Amino acid sequence: MTSISRSSRAAALGLAAALVSSALAVAPLAGAEPVQPAANQTAREKRQDAKRDRHVRSCAKPALAPSVRLVPEDKTTKLTKKQRVARDVAGAGRVLRASARAQALAVSAVLAGDLDKGKPTKRFYKRLDKVEGWETLPPSIAVHRVLGTPDPFRYEPHWPEAVQTLASFSPSETRAVESLVSAGGRAPSRCYASASDVSALPLPPGTSFQVKAPKVAATTEPAEATTPDLAQETLFKAACGTPVVAATAGTVTVTQDNAAAGPWLISVRSAEDVVTWYSHVQNPKVGDGDTVLVGQPLAEIGDLGEVDTCALGISIESVNAKGKAKVLDPLDYLTELGAALPDGPTIIPETAFRVATYNVLGFHLTAPGGGRPGWGNGASRVAAGKAKVEAAGVDILVLNEFESPQAAVFESDPEWTLYRAAANNTFRDGNYNGNAIAWKTEDWKLVEETEFLVPYKTMLHMPVLTLENLHTGALIRVIGVHNPASTAKAGNQQSARNNARAIEIEGMQQLREEDPDIPIVIAGDMNERETVFCSFTGTGFLQSSAGGSVGGGCQYPRHGPVDWIFATLDLDFLGQDIDQSFLGRITDHPLVLADVVFPEHQAPAAPEEIGDPNLKVGAKNKG
């Protein structure tokens, strides 16, 4: 039998330092209760068990969708005061990069009259993030844990309206937003059952739960099929109030006189005479004689009857023509017969991130004798820029003209991981400059690194990194470039830039051939405008975060800087910002940022098989 677990102690909320013994608070469940496998289990059965457990585990954890984008306000529609506050609060959630579920929770607090815009909103999102397991708590309980209000169920009636309100601010339909704000908004598609499925798990994808098998081994002896033997039921432990959905299709009976099972013992009898019993539930959504399909809501998890925790009791019996029942193992039945089969391809959920490009203005240029008097110290300038980058919520950052004293600003911060390409120039004091890519340590990890090499006055090194998102497993390639500049001293360097671009395009084409499933983001100071735009988008596989054409025709977008962000077409740009506040004191370039979404997709080959670790394009290997 099986034990699925993920959990931890519930943390105390800020309202009282000593809030509660956590064993009783809801959080993603932990502490597996090991169940001994059958002694006579064959190797094949063990493998099947392991596969089943992996499948259940992958669907029994929250997978939140990123925040909902707000469309510009329709001036012809007059919003009520509450709606206006709700819009501000949802917008703040977007800026703070909260999830769609967090946005909807905040909106429900607004609709209940318990949350205002401004500082309280920021505090709400911050505190919510600290509530352990909030992602999978029933919405009202999650909001209550943030606000500490007297009634934990106060927000229940506001939740549907909150979702509808959030949808009204977004370009999406209400139904789509309902999915986005669920705990499994971005759960792998194989976790979702369709109405045509024979069976599936009884809890929605994204629900944190723990399965506790019965202490008494399931019998295969025939028994009467009137009521389930609760000593043999399998418990799905999760927060009270978690939706319970039909694991099998059929006709509903609700028994109300079984005190041990709670006031509502729901059974669903299928056309094949398989009866599934649901005990200890609350708030039933079905009644006697109703017909339900797999995935349809039945009730909520409760703690009613003889059970010492919030849990759903499941018993399944197969009834023969004579009315005799054979007890079935629920987990086996629900995971091996249904659509939620463990053998499906691994699906990577939608992955959203913010990328930016930042030419820092090299350290030596603003040092004494550097020819740029009046500027602050290069490291201090980068520290100021880094603070702005963090405030903007950037995950991945391409850096140009990046010198050792400036690199130290990032290297000393464990929240960032920095990759510096080989030196473009080395100075007398041992410092060197060049290109680098930095990323948020808690969100991404480096899988593979290489470089494009561009011959110029010195060899220019352009880092090519494969990064893996630690939350979703998505793989992307990020290339940081800085192409030659035309200056009064150097003269027109157009032909050098043409050469650099040709090398970069050839390198990207090669990467795409080798790993067509890994998208590419290429960003940096390209020192040109129309030429680079038309050249890159003219390949047919690159788009600009600034918009404009892709492929032939070259329709130039509205974009002033020579700093660009391009990506392959398997990524979606949600928008671009240009932060001019960097100009003048921090550096001589604006910060260009883009929101990128990598849609749900099938996982590519295993990371160790990706690409060629020796790939060096354009010139001889470095060194």
Next chain:
Amino acid sequence: MSGGTRKASPGAGNVLVRVGGAALAVALLATVAILMVFGDRLVSDDPKNKTDKDEQSAATPVEAEQRDEVVDAASAVLETWSQPTLGYDEWWAALKPLLTPGGREAYSFTDPAQVPELAELTADHVVLNPSGATATVWFETSDGRFGVDLSHKATTGTWLANRVVFPGEESMFA
């Protein structure tokens, strides 16, 4: 637990509830005595809430005793919960044993300072589930009509609270 007397409102079936120490015990005994006399009226004196369930729960001796237990348990929950002057630790230590596992999950993050201080608690209606597994007790209070949803745990023989029902809200067992 802090002391204090909450005003009883006039009328049959009213329950004087004192909060604190021996006073609480006296009050609870008084509650039991009153309920033994007026228990059936408590069940049936709210015609708008009269249901088939009420009819089913009308007055066998065993059920009357059960109703008494339910009202006692509900009164204790509401009194304990409604103490905004207590610090969290003291408040939670008193309330926690009166709650079901789900109730503990729900109320453990409550800031007691935000809880209303209810006075004039009068248990005026009891609804027992036919299975005997759940019940709801309704109270008239100084802040409106509150309810307490409870469920019975046979292993310990106790009634524990699932939730406090605020004015205008429905019982989870409705």
